[in-house]
Amino acid sequence: MSVAYWIVAVLLGLFYLYSGGIKAVRDPQRLKPMMAWVDTVPRPALRALGAVEVLGALGLLLPPLTGIAPWLALAAAAGLVVLQIGAMRLHLSRGEVRETGLNIALIVLAAAAVWLGTVWI
Template identity: 40%
Template sequence: MEPRMNIALWVVAALLAVAFLMAGSMKVSRSKEKLASSMGWVEDFSAGTVKFIGVMEILGAVGLILPAATGIATVLTPLAATGLAVTMVLAAIVHVRRGETSNIGVNIVLLLLALFVAVMRFGPQSF
């Protein structure tokens, strides 16, 4: 395992984990009405669905770090990255459908970072 690539993967995974932990925590802890002021897309979904998305983002963030850090069920790390990548594809689709194309840039960046972690942790930099 190339040490510099391993470090880069840890840094990317940590940044993704922080981003998704923050986003997921907001969705879980705030009401749909409060979220709607900054996230217009929540109007298209039930409060339960918004909370579900938040929980999945939190679990994905934990899955990026905890299995790799503990050495237990390390296959969960690239699986979590894959799940977060799928989440970003779905988020981009929602933004396109709503005509919010200016929001897609963040989705694409997070998607590419998550795919990087998934591909590398499934492949040459697996645990």
């Protein structure tokens, strides 16, 4: 199960480091072609969302790697599930049903990380 956790965690980590990183530093106008919803949230909220995604990615990877409070990886994965449920609600409220496919895939991966991460509890 440890190998499976690392595969899922690295995939999620890379996705959220990139996604969160660009939300945290890029201008919303440059993000709009990729993320049409950025004009519906204030810039500080967009920056905070990016920071949460980056912290979630680091939370998936660093605690198990260092052996310091590895249960935090489960908390990070559960937080990413909650984050994607919120993202899916935003897309559905905007009528963007097609966009929810990625949200569902990320929810499934993060839930798998929670389950696979129980090896450290």
